[in-house]
Amino acid sequence: MTVTDVARDGLDDALLALRSEVSAPVALPGEAGYERCMPWNAAAAVAPGAVVLAAAPHHVAETVRFAANRGLQVTVQATGHGALGVTPDTILVSTTGMAAVTVDPMSRSARVGAGATWQRVLDAAAPFGLAPLCGSAPSVGVVGFLTGGGIGPLVRTFGASSDHVRSFELVTGEGELLTVTPQDHADLFWGLRGGKATLGIVTAVEIDLKPVAEFYGGAVFFDGADAAAVLHTWQRWCAGLPETVNTSLALQQLPPLPGVPEPLAGRLTVAVRYTALGDFAEAERLLAPMRAAAVPLMDTVGVLPYAAIGAVHADPVDPMPVHEEHTLLGSFTPEAVDALLSVAGPGSGSVQAIVELRMLGGAFAREPRHRSALGHRDAAFTLATIGALIPELAGAVPAHAAAVLAALAPWSTGGQLPNFAPSADPGRAARVYGEDTRHWLAALADRYDPAGVFRTGQVVRA
Ligand SMILES: Cc1cc2nc3c(=O)[nH]c(=O)nc-3n(C[C@H](O)[C@H](O)[C@H](O)COP(=O)(O)OP(=O)(O)OC[C@H]3O[C@@H](n4cnc5c(N)ncnc54)[C@H](O)[C@@H]3O)c2cc1C
Structure with missing residues (x-):
């Protein structure tokens, strides 16, 4: 038996234990539900050790705490439009079971679960003559899009779609559930709009709707x-x-x-x-x-x-x-x-x-x-x-x-937007963010994810 086999056995044991500590369905490779991690971009090698089919924020929190205690990594996926490779030492949280959308026409806002696509928000808002600031493809996930800034077909008229976020519900790297607004956890409110999954897993977002019929x-x-x-x-x-x-x-x-x-x-x-x-x-x-x-x-x-x-x-x-x-x-x-x-x-x-x-x-x-x-x-x-x-x-x-x-x-300015051409290449952060932003995102990640649970994919760490 090689060192790799021993490590693999330890990992398999840990992943089996996941089922006893997380109250959501867990699918290991080959099991029903595992296919939910197959990404829209079929070129991305998404092969996590386990898929947690989260249906509520506490499922996400339990998974993150489990991983933090065992030195494992967690990544998150909704549609897989921005998928990157995921290896078997990582647990993937699928948010597709948290896709509820509620529109409040009085406050011209929508509360959107992390697994929802823009199409769902478009459908829910249209009867009120209201419009979400979606991207070019309504099949893209709302939260993945917004955590990358979000450049839609009305970008010159309204700015980045993430400029119109009111609040996030977030699970941090310590498994803490936070409501993040411009007033509460303002540091995270700054970093979640552009920082992708560096600072945690968003379970829901509240966004402005525009009176555009x-x-x-x-x-x-x-x-x-x-x-x-x-x-x-x-x-x-x-x-x-x-x-x-x-x-x-x-x-x-x-x-x-x-x-x-x-x-x-x-x-x-x-x-x-x-x-x-x-x-x-x-x-x-x-x-x-x-x-x-x-x-x-x-x-x-x-x-x-x-x-x-x-x-x-x-x-x-x-x-x-x-x-x-x-x-x-x-x-x-x-x-x-x-x-x-x-x-x-x-x-x-x-x-x-x-x-x-x-x-x-x-x-x-x-x-x-x-x-x-x-x-x-x-x-x-x-x-x-x-x-x-x-x-x-x-x-x-x-x-x-x-x-x-x-x-x-x-x-070319040499710059890139967080949402386009996703990459885990170490040089990517310097193209997407200025030096100060990189520094602050990494410092916030150290603070809110001290165990380094979120290190897979396009994240900014020191
Ligand atoms: C056909 C197509 C059209 C597109 N059009 C646009 C466009 O017009 N404008 C634009 O800005 N982008 C556009 N994109 C890019 C797209 O916004 C990003 O790929 C986005 O990340 C996709 O989000 P997703 O949830 O659908 O994909 P996923 O692959 O599921 O998620 C991608 C990444 O988003 C982050 N993420 C997802 N869910 C969460 C969560 N719950 N918490 C924290 N982070 C999370 C993670 O970093 C994750 O790796 C397009 C992509 C495609 C393929």
């Missing part, structure tokens, strides 16, 4: 052959947009699968996404120069109910193996357009499903009323690549994604 938006799709005209027009057009208007652009190569509209399937296309509030006639007028950049293949822009906000990006819903890269741009100049076209435009040999730019600025650029660990407010655009790791492309996607970032390096 409709928006003017959708996407205008162009043929890839028109990419140069469309991108150069978009680059000039962005400069004059008010903050009631939000836009992103995607060079897309979508497979001919069910759900992909025929004109967009199996070819390079350019999607110009548009989301505007306020005067819809003015919003239509502002879009006109963009619509005229070339002959559109499809144009879905119009007045839509807010519940249809997911249609603007039309992100994929079903799980898939993906590789993401991401950086922030300080500017996007005509030269940057040419650089992007050379690596992701027609004839470039791009193997990415999506190369996307999102315009920032507006309300995002202003510090919120309650400061948070989310930085890079001065970035002008996000740049992201999303490639499908299917066998015929898997070898080429990461290298090409790196080439896209290298081509845009002259305009």
Whole structure:
């Protein structure tokens, strides 16, 4: 028997003991319920030693105390849209059993369980004409999104979605249950908005809802052959947009699968996404120069109910193996357009499903009323690549994604947002946070998680 076998036996014994100390269902590999840890991003090797199917905050607290007493690690997952590798020495808390959503129309707020997706909040809020500040994909988890700051299709109008959090319910690394608000545990309130799971497992969140029943938006799709005209027009057009208007652009190569509209399937296309509030006639007028950049293949822009906000990006819903890269741009100049076209435009040999730019600025650029660990407010655009790791492309996607970032390096700030291209790479923290923020997040983690229970995944520790 090797040292590894002895360690493995000790671990197996500990994980079996989990069942006697945690009142939630526990699934070990091969047992029913274990499959709940299979992530949306099927490329992430999520193989924890045990999955705790938490249905209440005390289940989470019991798990964390159990792990702290035995020197084990705990990680948390809702949908797995931001999944990273998890090894068998780690216990995974699945929050999907804590997905209740309650809307209070009087206070224009929602209380959202940690396992809820944005779709649930959209559905619960829509009957009251209220809107949560979700991201591009309603199938993403609310808490994972908000702890990463959250950049949605209305980011220029309202700022980061985490700027609109009212409170968190949190289980710390010592298994303590805390209600975290701007007044109570203000240090955690700062760090949870941007710090991902560094400071504990959030069991519920209370968020603002906005009185937005409709928006003017959708996407205008162009043929890839028109990419140069469309991108150069978009680059000039962005400069004059008010903050009631939000836009992103995607060079897309979508497979001919069910759900992909025929004109967009199996070819390079350019999607110009548009989301505007306020005067819809003015919003239509502002879009006109963009619509005229070339002959559109499809144009879905119009007045839509807010519940249809997911249609603007039309992100994929079903799980898939993906590789993401991401950086922030300080500017996007005509030269940057040419650089992007050379690596992701027609004839470039791009193997990415999506190369996307999102315009920032507006309300995002202003510090919120309650400061948070989310930085890079001065970035002008996000740049992201999303490639499908299917066998015929898997070898080429990461290298090409790196080439896209290298081509845009002259305009990159070197920074990254916590939510995009998640990574456990030790250098990641320095790209996501400034030095002070890293220092304070690590100091808070030492204080609230002295045993180091939360060290798996994208966490900031000294
Ligand atoms: C198709 C797609 C579209 C996206 N669109 C956007 C977008 O528009 N804007 C944007 O900002 N991001 C976007 N993202 C990124 C997304 O917000 C992050 O990946 C987010 O972490 C996903 O949260 P999740 O709960 O769905 O995923 P999970 O993989 O379950 O969680 C990811 C991470 O979130 C943290 N987390 C989750 N639950 C908790 C909890 N209860 N307590 C503490 N931490 C927790 C943990 O660090 C966890 O590892 C998108 C991702 C995809 C795949």
